[in-house]
Amino acid sequence: MELEASGLQIGYGDHVIVNQMDVSIARNKITTIIGPNGSGKSTLLKALTRLIRYQKGSVILDGCDIQTMKPKSLAKKLGVLPQIHTAPSDFRVKELVGYGRMPHQKLMSGKSKEDEEVIRWAMEVTGTWKFRDKSIYEISGGETQRVWIATVLAQKPEIMFLDEPTTYLDISHQLETMNLVKKLNRETGIGVVMVLHDLAQAMDVSDHVIVIRNGEKYGEGAPQDVITSKMMKDVYQVECEILHVAGREKPLLAYAAI
């Protein structure tokens, strides 16, 4: 475990959103945070990556408190794709991905050969090199999501945080994005922490699942142990059957409102 949060309290003004939470994130694994709307998933993800400050507790990365780390040092270890991200319309795809190299560049210095090589690698591995010269508004939603993932990859972080990376995508592009995340994790060893709403996808892609309810951790563990009929009823008020199918490693979910 290399990213350890303990006793985290996160809030906005006097309003405490996440209360007394302990979380361990393993490098090289895919960790998924699930829970109902407004339960505090994005707030937790933002605090783990220092996009917002927490009120109490600590987040320790490789022995250092992230609040005390220099921005560039933190950005070389943690890459974040927030839920809402926009880029100016005159940006070309390759130019946007190039911004991922900023933590590795000196002030006013141009791109090095290594920067160019990493940008190309990030774009090839995400299948985005072919539209490198297009404006980011000339490509589809699924392609755009791959470009943003390439931008995070170009940063060469050790752990990549993705907040609802499949929102607004149709089912085939959702699965394509999940397959890409799985491939990147398996082939490059990059750790992944995602917020997901689709529990079938969370079951399928995750090594570890953290369930949040009302700003508190309801449970965590291997997806098969955590995504259960009881959890679905307790956390989502949904009746769910877990279906074990011969030949499939992970079960399928069938659910309906109670």
Ligand SMILES: Nc1ncnc2c1ncn2[C@@H]1O[C@H](COP(=O)(O)OP(=O)(O)OP(=O)(O)O)[C@@H](O)[C@H]1O
């Ligand atoms: N900047 C903010 N200022 C004040 N309150 C906020 C702010 N951002 C989020 N909140 C509140 O914090 C709570 C948790 O929000 P958060 O975005 O973490 O939930 P979530 O579980 O990610 O939800 P969703 O699934 O809907 O994205 C919500 O009640 C939300 O209104």
